[in-house]
Amino acid sequence: MLVIIGVVIVVFNDIFGKVEGFVEFIxxxxxxxxxxxxxxxxxxxxxVIRLKNEKSKTELLHLKSQVNPHFFFNMLNNLYGLVDKDSKKAQKLILKLSDMMRYSIYEGDKDTVLLSEEISYLENYIELHKMRYHKVIDVQFNIDTNNNDYEIMPLLFIILLENAFKHGVENLRENAYVHVYIKAQNSEVNFEIENNFDPSEDKHEEGIGIKNLKRRLELVYPKKHTLTLSITDAIYNAKLNILL
Structure with a gap:
């Protein structure tokens, strides 16, 4: 509409001559x-930016909701069989499982949590597995921080830890191990985990959990993270580096 009015004004000026101040008006x-x-x-x-951000937030919430459901399902099945055999042990498992579920529901819904809280969550997960297995597992959990409690997106490391137990410890009858290293300093967090597995039982193909992790990292830490997954003989290694 504005353009049409402008054209009319220009034509009018060409026909009826110059008008004082016309140039300034144009x-x-x-x-x-x-x-x-x-x-x-x-x-x-x-x-467009608002819609994109809302879409990213919605996708991120959906991805978070997919973390750990099958772990809790399996643990509840184990508890069912343990209640009659060892009620005291079942009670301890229920308390730890309750703590983990509370963290997943309430803390997992937040944008960030303290690294110390995430570490406690991983430790609870490890303790649960130690209680449910009837075999010796070499689990090492090494933490090296500079006393700064960094904020980080919740439920990141649990996917890699869960994979180590699911693909390694679950299928190995003996000599199973899971070694975890967390180092945090200078606004940088490094997480490394290594486990052995039985190649005849598990091909260690990339599953939904790893795809979920990769997408969440892309959404929250674009160009500020590296994730390296490698297999050497019967040893699986995962390294995650995040710049905060």
């Missing part, structure tokens, strides 16, 4: 057009 007119278009573009870009 300049002002095009400035107004430019501002109007720029404002419209800004609103459109802002709307």
């Amino acid at each position: 300049a002002l007119y095009f400035i107004i057009i430019f501002i109007t278009i720029a404002h419209w573009l800004f609103k459109q870009i802002k709307a």
Whole structure:
């Protein structure tokens, strides 16, 4: 509409001659057009960014909701069989499982949690597995921090830890091990985990959990993380580095 009015004004001036201040008027007119278009573009870009952010948040919440459901399901099945055999042990398992579920529901829904809280969550997971297995497992959990309690996205490391037990400890009858290393300093967090596994029982193919982890890292730490997964003989190694 503004453009049509401008054309009419220009044609009118060509026909009826120059009008005093016409040049200034045209300049002002095009400035107004430019501002109007720029404002419209800004609103459109802002709307697109808002929709993209909302979509990312929705996707992230969906990804978080997928973490650990089958672990809790398996643990509840184990508890069912343990209640009659060893009620005291079952009670301890229920308390630890309750703590983990509480963390997953309430802390897992947050954007960030303290690294110390995430470490406690991993330790509870390890203790649960030690209690449910009737075999010796070499589990080492090494932590090296500079006393700074960094904030980090929740439920990141549990996927790698869960894979180590699921693909390694579950299938090995003896000499199973899981070694975990966490180092945090200078606003950088390094997580490394190594476990052995039985190649005849498990091909260690990338599953939903790893795909979930990769996507969450892309959404929250774009260009600020590296995830390396490697298999050498019957040893699986995963390294995750995050710049905060």
